[in-house]
Amino acid sequence: MTVEILIFGAGAVGAFYGSRLANAPDTQVSVVCRSNYKAVKANGFTVKSPQYGDYTWSPTRTFASPEDARKSKTKWDYIVVSTKALPDVSDDSQQLEGLVGDGTGIVLIQNGLGVEGPYNRRFPKATVLSAVTVISAAQPEHGLIQHNRWTRINVGPYLPEQGVEDEKAMACNKKFVELLNAGGVKDASAYSHAKLQLVRWHKIAINAAFNPSSVLSGGSSNATMALDSEAQLHIKGVMDEVLTTGPKVLNTQFPKEFATSEAILRSTQKNTSGSRPSMWADWESGKRMELEVILGNPIRIAREKGFEMPRLQSLYALLKLAQENRDKGNERSKL
Numbered sequence: 001m002t003v004e005i006l007i008f009g010a011g012a013v014g015a016f017y018g019s020r021l022a023n024a025p026d027t028q029v030s031v032v033c034r035s036n037y038k039a040v041k042a043n044g045f046t047v048k049s050p051q052y053g054d055y056t057w058s059p060t061r062t063f064a065s066p067e068d069a070r071k072s073k074t075k076w077d078y079i080v081v082s083t084k085a086l087p088d089v090s091d092d093s094q095q096l097e098g099l100v101g102d103g104t105g106i107v108l109i110q111n112g113l114g115v116e117g118p119y120n121r122r123f124p125k126a127t128v129l130s131a132v133t134v135i136s137a138a139q140p141e142h143g144l145i146q147h148n149r150w151t152r153i154n155v156g157p158y159l160p161e162q163g164v165e166d167e168k169a170m171a172c173n174k175k176f177v178e179l180l181n182a183g184g185v186k187d188a189s190a191y192s193h194a195k196l197q198l199v200r201w202h203k204i205a206i207n208a209a210f211n212p213s214s215v216l217s218g219g220s221s222n223a224t225m226a227l228d229s230e231a232q233l234h235i236k237g238v239m240d241e242v243l244t245t246g247p248k249v250l251n252t253q254f255p256k257e258f259a260t261s262e263a264i265l266r267s268t269q270k271n272t273s274g275s276r277p278s279m280w281a282d283w284e285s286g287k288r289m290e291l292e293v294i295l296g297n298p299i300r301i302a303r304e305k306g307f308e309m310p311r312l313q314s315l316y317a318l319l320k321l322a323q324e325n326r327d328k329g330n331e332r333s334k335l
């Protein structure tokens, strides 16, 4: 039977994984676009990838909005959410009203902590799958997806009730990973709820260290920060703060195979591509940054359990104000 997949937020990550899922047998992959709608409707996506080559992908259906998608009355097996996670701007779970059925798997491919809650609360009968990807991809112009490197993606059912084993959710999770594998993403893995949350915390260590520091230091590349004698102490300090707090919050240890802060620093020092975190690109182009899910939520989640992360807290407080000041400046310049 054909598997119907809807990508909500067809930007760099969503369109890339959408194009891979479309390559799996018996899938139909559709997209909800926003600013790239006209370009994608007319010409589909062009994907450029060192791993998969250059190809064009025309989604089965291209919608201009969630409302447009609702009108199609399709029964979605999976809805992949790959918008930037900006809970301070909008509750994107609301956009999925009328699209999610009891049998739908909502797959969140987003950075940060606490992204699953709004979907889990709004759609208690659907299955929420939490996905963390290590990828470098961008959409430099509407409809053009530049995949630079990596495709690692770990997916786990979101089952926050302690000890719950939900067979439906686990089957939904396994099937999604199989579709990714069949679409050519060999390093997609199915994880348990508990392991996936550990992956989220581990990824936060990297994102919370490098992303805000790049913005606050005026656009440093990852390698520059990892090589500079003072900045590397700061970066390691932030990573260690998260890597020691996450296991305490989750009451479990990181598996041995997860990289240490020293190993992350060493591999970043070797990355001479000059790449900068995407938060810098968001800052520079005047867009909102994923501050709440990368800094605010980890701080609040840890605080609820009685743990403070002072380095993260400083980054959060300063960057939130910097963003407010920037946005006020933008408003002034419009007058």
Ligand SMILES: NC(=O)c1ccc[n+]([C@@H]2O[C@H](COP(=O)([O-])OP(=O)(O)OC[C@H]3O[C@@H](n4cnc5c(N)ncnc54)[C@H](OP(=O)(O)O)[C@@H]3O)[C@@H](O)[C@H]2O)c1
Pocket: 008, 009, 010, 011, 012, 013, 014, 032, 033, 034, 035, 036, 065, 066, 082, 083, 084, 085, 095, 109, 110, 111, 133, 134, 135, 136, 137, 138, 139, 278, 290
């Ligand atoms: N790019 C990477 O290499 C990478 C790596 C790892 C993790 N991630 C994470 O993956 C997530 C997605 O990142 P991304 O880089 O793919 O972002 P992106 O390129 O900005 O894509 C997000 C897409 O969602 C669309 N969108 C947002 N709200 C929408 C709405 N209400 N209706 C329809 N479309 C909407 C945006 O449209 P507009 O263009 O109109 O705003 C954009 O096309 C983020 O959480 C990010 O941190 C990204």
